[in-house]
Amino acid sequence: MKDIKTYMNELGQQARVGSLALAKANTNQKNTALENIANALQEKRNELLKANKKDLDTGKKNGLDAALLDRLELNNDRLDSMIDGVRQVANLSDPIGEINDLKYQPSGIQVGKMRVPLGVVGIIYESRPNVTADAAALCLKSGNAAILRGGSEAINSNQAIAECINQGLSEAELPASAVQVIETTDRAAVGEMITMPQYVDVIIPRGGKGLIERISKDASVPVIKHLDGICHVYIDEYADFDKAVGIAFNSKTQRYGTCNTMETLLVAKAIAGEFLPVIAESYEEEGVEMRGCSITRDYIPQAKSASEEDWKTEYLAPILSIRVVEGVDEAIAHIQKYSSQHTDAIVTEYYTNARQFMTEIDSSSVMVNASTRFADGFEYGLGAEIGISTDKFHVRGPVGLEGLTSQKFIVLGDGQIRE
């Protein structure tokens, strides 16, 4: 194989060519390509399973742990949902070319904005091979060329999926350069990809915090970062009791390992005596370890003592820190100090407290009377999610097709010149 720098440069140049073709492609052509890809994945099901078996065997030989092998595995169910996912993207409405806010100006020109692709999107992910199909579909639909780089342990699965993608593109008369899956497992390829802004317009790393921090640090291409999810639920003095119990329980226990899971529960002093013993019973039954401030422990004697470190921790586990606060002001102050600005919720029936919380909490999702677990592209009606952004620049929160686009100004005139 030629050296990595040359290889990645060629890939980048081809991606630019691919992106021009995709930017011009109409909705029907893109949807046809997506349908073709879904059909190819269906037809080549056995080849895909075989390629995946090869990865799994190598993985076992190399001593990958059970969790990683599970993420790596493709089976018939997972293939079905991967194929469904591609078809769903075909059914989403096309964001490209949409014109907004077209308005007449005093000079007589009409000015509006037209949605356009970003250009070339680089996606870096870990072991799950389904990301190859998901990410390719979302980039394609949003008119962006994609360069995909999966985990080295999934190389055979990813190449097999790449073949189906290429087949689907070529049947729709779109160039193979529209979606390229990196063929080498050499780590230097990532280093090249994140430092070629001339060919790549944005990088989306999908994986653990370590991966994302490493990439952000070294990248000269903009990165859509998804860092910590230290999420809070604040139970206000004026909360509806049943809603409070339901939301506090669901936000923690519906899934432990997700970024939108609550990690700290804040409770107004006036309701703590009534609320904490009830919710504690549910947490105990569910096996959630509680760590509380001293007032919390007055009401929940079995809770451990929470340290300063606890307020800063994303457990991603059945552990919860709990703090009793004076009221909405102290809750907001705690969240401003410790939140990772991902998702924070208030439970209250009191209009002014809800309004204050919504205005002053600066997180990518701010909720009133709903579980933090709703912070998700599908639940938000985006149709699909290519990632979540904990940044404010360009895009914030769950990222759907629109996050992969930009807007250009369009000006329609009738011969106007500037005086």
Added chain:
Amino acid sequence: MKDIKTYMNELGQQARVGSLALAKANTNQKNTALENIANALQEKRNELLKANKKDLDTGKKNGLDAALLDRLELNNDRLDSMIDGVRQVANLSDPIGEINDLKYQPSGIQVGKMRVPLGVVGIIYESRPNVTADAAALCLKSGNAAILRGGSEAINSNQAIAECINQGLSEAELPASAVQVIETTDRAAVGEMITMPQYVDVIIPRGGKGLIERISKDASVPVIKHLDGICHVYIDEYADFDKAVGIAFNSKTQRYGTCNTMETLLVAKAIAGEFLPVIAESYEEEGVEMRGCSITRDYIPQAKSASEEDWKTEYLAPILSIRVVEGVDEAIAHIQKYSSQHTDAIVTEYYTNARQFMTEIDSSSVMVNASTRFADGFEYGLGAEIGISTDKFHVRGPVGLEGLTSQKFIVLGDGQIRE
């Protein structure tokens, strides 16, 4: 003075505090601050002129050229327009807190987006002292704290303006940390400011290409870049003759030194024989030097020969390159190859050519039958312009208040939990 790193870190920390206060400030409080600033500038007119005189004297002593001294100068007219500018920003509608697209989802939650400030904006500019007031006003209105760094030759003028800003803020009970003007002329301050993402959310350099490239290269904070303006006008075979002449003339000659001035004129072969001699006469009268392809020179014998280099040049001067093309496809191909993706226009009455041009030209402004000189925040109805972005990420084209904001998701529920 303490060392620059410590100084800038303190400035950054204070800016974060200031940004919290500004994010909470309501529309009335922000407008009051802006009115107060305008009044303070009015009242301290003589002090401002005195401080500016000091800068001008130092500048003359240091041998600054006439153009730079002109940019540095404040006089009564310029002060008036600076004060008017601040009042105009007060009259703009407040972008912060605006809620868009609030829609019910199948789960019963309502999901929408609320516009929020970015946080802290760093502005780096050159000699014009009016930028200090302009930039402060736009950041303030959009709820962002600002750190401003003007040219060292304008230090006394900028500090005098800063005093008026501080007075205006304090009268409106907003902290002085909301707008900070760097007090040192040490260049190391810029180096610090663009590498402290923990305190600064975006950098906007306003000045020449050299400044912007230097800053982008070294920054670890996102930069809104305004690079070249190599703008094109394509006169289609189906152009209205009078509109074509008006737009081609205005796009070049209305002002030579601006980024949205046309640098290359493309003309469809079928109309070239009729069009070129007429427009050439106007350009000649105006003293515009023409450099053409060989066909152009058949019709305009006095034109010089254009080289490959000409198609890549932003003249910012009374020089124009001209090329005859087969039709819209060749015009688009030329623009895709040479345009800096700033502003490009087509003149045509033919619907399908206009539609193709709008779709396929990927520039921050794409125009039909209008002068490229309209590419401007005021002309686009943005109210004011803090800069122009030649990037696609986050914001593209003229940047108004909205470009200084982000959107957070808001979720309104009724006790919903996730199944």
